[in-house]
Amino acid sequence: MTSLGRLLRTTAFKLIAAYLLVFAVFAGSVIAYLGWHTQRLVTRQAIEAIENDTRFITSQYDRGGINRVLQVVSRRSRAPDAGLILLTNFSGEPMAGNVLNLPLNFLDKAGWREIDYVREEDAGSRPSRALVHVVFLPGDFRLLIGRDIVEREELRQIIIRPAVWGLGVLVILGVAGGLFVTRRVLKRIDQMTATAETIMAGNLSRRLAVAGTGDEFDRLALSLNAMLERIETLMAGLKEVSDNIAHDLKTPLTRLRNRAEDALRTAQGDEQWRAATEQTIEESDGLIRTFDALLMIARAETGQARAGMVSFDLAETVSSVAELYEPVADEQGLDLTVSAPEPLRVHGLRELFGQALSNLIDNAIKYSTPSLPGERGTIRLMLERRGEEACLTVADSGPGIPEADRQRVLERFVRLEASRTQPGSGLGLSLVSAVVQLHGGAIELQDNEPGLRVVIKIPLEAGSSPDSAS
Structure with a gap:
């Protein structure tokens, strides 16, 4: 396709052509109306x-008969600014006037019409155009009175000819401007296309150029660049997750295979076979839990679970989950306290939020268990209203997390070195973060001095503020 063909096929050129056509139609309509109205005004003046x-001459007939009319017509026909005037007898022979070369039988019918005529003093020249009125007088005399309308035709030419030239120049300039604007638009689009092709080839770091003019192309480029940033982040996260899955799941799978192979080689008797089978099932359950957590995180991050959201009391959920873990915490030498003094209703998934809270409490129990006999650790759950948000705090007395690692531990399969001695897959806090984002909230890890403080803020359900409740 030629360069001109590409320009003509662009949407920008088509829009400019459409606007130009509409403007030309409106301009032509206005000019045509002005010409018609002007001609109508000239014609009305002539009439x-x-x-x-006509009224004057017919009144002269009433005063002095045909002889007086003949005198008036003769005198008026010789006046310098006289219009068309002619008086004939019943057979059409001129008696007085200034009109020659009338068509045969023209005066046989009374009324208004337009004629081509030649004045008596302009014999031999080209005919002119006139509007005339034929009147029958008593005695079958015929009176023709008219006005030259050449000025009307000249006026029409004065209006139409410049208008046609103006419209022609307008179309030419419009097409030229359209080609110029379209070329600039096409240049921006070609740049975007080239960048998009580079990105499709695998270079996700490329971004669309922003001219800084703030026009629609800049807004589009900024939106697409933000989308590309998100895609690049997701692709990097996918690669990291894939690497982590390959690394973190390879060990339990290898251990599972080695135990099965060891059982085949060394197991003797039903007891050994049973023990090997139980170990295999335990390892398989751990893998299933890992994959379930991954699926739950994926559903939360993509918003697939949003359809099942309902209104529920967050305080009741916190109290119920804490009640389940109180015996476990007490057995590990921990005091689990809950402060949820008022109902706080949120819109979300109660079971999924309960799972996220269970992960936080489980982590707190796992890393806050006292190392010396007789010591008691603490885990505190506090739920309170802060403006239009519900603020949930889970604080423990464990070793805490260094500030440099607090954002990183929210990623999948991330386990700090201090955590390697404890069982787990590194997905607990990732699930918590995904669930919080699904509910439109925010999560922050802070220092509890000592220990870790996890602060979660969730928007309250509309209409659940104290003012509306009262």
Whole structure:
């Protein structure tokens, strides 16, 4: 396709052409109306002048008969600014006037019409155009009175000819401007296309150019660049997750295979076979839990679970989950306390939020268990209203997390070195973060001095503020 063909096929050129056509139609309509109205005004003036002359001459007949009319017509026909005037007898022979070369039988019918005529003093010249009125007088005399309308035709030419030239220049300039604007638009689009092709080839770091003009192309480029940033982040996260899955799941799978192979080689008797089978099932359950956590995180991050959201009391959920873990915490030498003094209703998934809270409490129990006999650790759950948000705090007395690692531990399969001695897959806090984001909230890890403080903020359900409740 040629360069001109590409320009003509662009949407920008088509829009400019459409606007130009509409403008030309409107401009032509206005010019046509002005021309028609001007001609109508000239014609109306001619008709009024003819009617005045007709009334005057017919009144002269009432005063002095045909002889007086003949005198008036003769005198008026010789005036320098006289219009068309002619008096004939019943057979059409001129008696007085200034009109020659009338068509045969023209005066046989009374009324208004347009004629081509030649004045008596302009014999031999080209005919002119006139509007005339034929009147029958008593005695079958015929009176023709008219006005030249050449000025009307000239006026029409004065209006139409410049208008046609103006419209022609307008179309030419419009097409030229359209080609210029379209070329600039096409240049921006070609740049975007080239960048998109580079990105599709695998270079996710490329971004669309922003001219800084703030026009629609800049807004589009900024939106697409933000989308590309998100895609690049997701792709990097996918690669990291894939690497982590390959690394973190390879060990339990290898251990599972080695135990099965060891059982085949060394197991003797039903007891050994049973023990090997139980170990295999235990390892398989751990893998299933890991994959379940991954699926739950994926559903939360993509918003697939949003359809099942309902209104529930967050305080009741916190109290119920804490009640389940109180015996476990007490057995590990921990005091689990809960402070949820008022109902706080949120819109979300109660079971999924309960799972996230269970992960936080489980982590707190796992890393806050006292190392010396007789010591007691603490885990505190506090739920309170802060403006239009519900603020949930889970604080423990464990070793805590260094500030540099607090954001990183929210990623999948991330386990700090201090955590390697404890069982787990590194997905607990990732699930918590995904669930919080699904509910439109925010999560922050802070220092509890000592220990870790996890602060979660969730928007309250509309209409659940104290003012509306009262």
